[in-house]
Amino acid sequence: MSSSTDWPLWEVFVRSRRGLSHTHAGSLHAPDAEMALRNARDLYTRRSEGVSIWVVPSTAVTASSPDEKDSFFEPAADKPYRHPTFYEIPDGVKHL
Amino acid sequence: MNAALALGDDALVLSHRLGEWAGHAPVLEEEVALANIALDLLGQARVLLSLAGDEDELAYLREERAFRNLQLVEQPNGDFAHTIVRQLYFSVYQHLLYERLAAGDGAFAPLAAKAVKEVAYHRDHAEQWVLRLGDGTEESHRRTQAGLDALWRFTGEMFQPVEGLDGPDSGVDREELRTTWLTAVTETVERATLNLPTGPQSGGWAAGAGRQGLHTEPFGRMIAEMQHLHRSHPGASW
Numbered sequence: 001m002s003s004s005t006d007w008p009l010w011e012v013f014v015r016s017r018r019g020l021s022h023t024h025a026g027s028l029h030a031p032d033a034e035m036a037l038r039n040a041r042d043l044y045t046r047r048s049e050g051v052s053i054w055v056v057p058s059t060a061v062t063a064s065s066p067d068e069k070d071s072f073f074e075p076a077a078d079k080p081y082r083h084p085t086f087y088e089i090p091d092g093v094k095h096l
Numbered sequence: 097m098n099a100a101l102a103l104g105d106d107a108l109v110l111s112h113r114l115g116e117w118a119g120h121a122p123v124l125e126e127e128v129a130l131a132n133i134a135l136d137l138l139g140q141a142r143v144l145l146s147l148a149g150d151e152d153e154l155a156y157l158r159e160e161r162a163f164r165n166l167q168l169v170e171q172p173n174g175d176f177a178h179t180i181v182r183q184l185y186f187s188v189y190q191h192l193l194y195e196r197l198a199a200g201d202g203a204f205a206p207l208a209a210k211a212v213k214e215v216a217y218h219r220d221h222a223e224q225w226v227l228r229l230g231d232g233t234e235e236s237h238r239r240t241q242a243g244l245d246a247l248w249r250f251t252g253e254m255f256q257p258v259e260g261l262d263g264p265d266s267g268v269d270r271e272e273l274r275t276t277w278l279t280a281v282t283e284t285v286e287r288a289t290l291n292l293p294t295g296p297q298s299g300g301w302a303a304g305a306g307r308q309g310l311h312t313e314p315f316g317r318m319i320a321e322m323q324h325l326h327r328s329h330p331g332a333s334w
Contacts, residue, residue: 007123028125035224039125042132 008057010036014044015052020095022054030055098164099260101154102307103204104144105165108155109315110186111137112322113173122176129221133183136214143207156326160309160316167306168250170315174243177229177236181243183222188280189254191219192273200267223284230288241290252297253306 007029013022025044030036036055045053064072114134121127145151168186173179194215197208229236255274262268285292326332
């Protein structure tokens with residue numbers, strides 16, 4: 001399995017149904033984008049979990065740093081008026 | 097000869113060979129890909145063998161001479177390039193055959209229509225890998241060319257008519273199949289900077305007689321392993 005370390009890492013996003021967004025499913029190694037797409041199909045959509053796949057080089061992802069957690073996310077927590085918690089969700093709406 | 101047996105044995109034997117990669121593939125992602133292809137083929141084999149009789153009896157209790165698979169699919173895995181070349185030769189043929197069966201009016205049309213999508217993926221997998229191995233490093237090029245050369249003499253058997261399959265309604269014309277296969281495989285191989293062998297596509301004492309029940313030496317060992325559990329514990333279930 002040593003050669004897998006020579007291959008770049010790819011992040012896989014799967015759209016499970018029309019109308020939904022692509023969701024991060026996991027990551028895998030592949031020599032190039034075309035093979036990454038095929039590996040993603042085998043690893044993440046074998047049991048008809050998806051209708052569309054994106055693969056993105058992991059190096060292209062810029063992530064927020066855990067050190068910045070407070071300044072990034074804390075201020076939102078004490079402002080309940082920002083959250084739509086006062087509405088009843090109608091029965092027909094499944095993906096809110 | 098029973099056509100369901102010929103198609104079913106091709107799928108069963110190749111499925112078993114690909115399954116042998118479990119735990120040994122060069123990378124985890126590829127191991128899953130090969131296992132997926134093996135499972136697709138096993139699914140096809142079960143349907144086809146059930147048309148010919150009891151699937152377990154046929155898979156596990158027949159002697160070597162009773163198997164009707166092509167000699168190509170029983171060839172040992174060799175290295176990864178060798179396996180990929182076997183996949184290229186077979187899956188292009190199987191894809192073309194199933195496309196034609198699906199479009200025809202024969203008994204296998206419904207099954208072929210369902211399986212053709214799986215087989216299209218097997219073909220794509222093999223073609224993608226041949227391109228990368230052939231046009232990859234010097235070593236991957238050399239190994240892939242060695243696979244193309246070694247397996248070439250088993251390819252002719254794919255284009256011999258199969259009784260009960262090649263009827264007037266089947267949509268299968270073996271000569272047309274051979275020409276189309278050759279064009280498709282040549283294109284992939286040349287794009288991969290490799291050379292398709294030009295020698296005879298069958299030969300030797302019995303190369304190309306798998307459909308008559310004559311198999312190559314490694315096949316006996318393969319079915320011994322495949323049948324061992326069932327023969328040791330007859331009728332056992334999970």
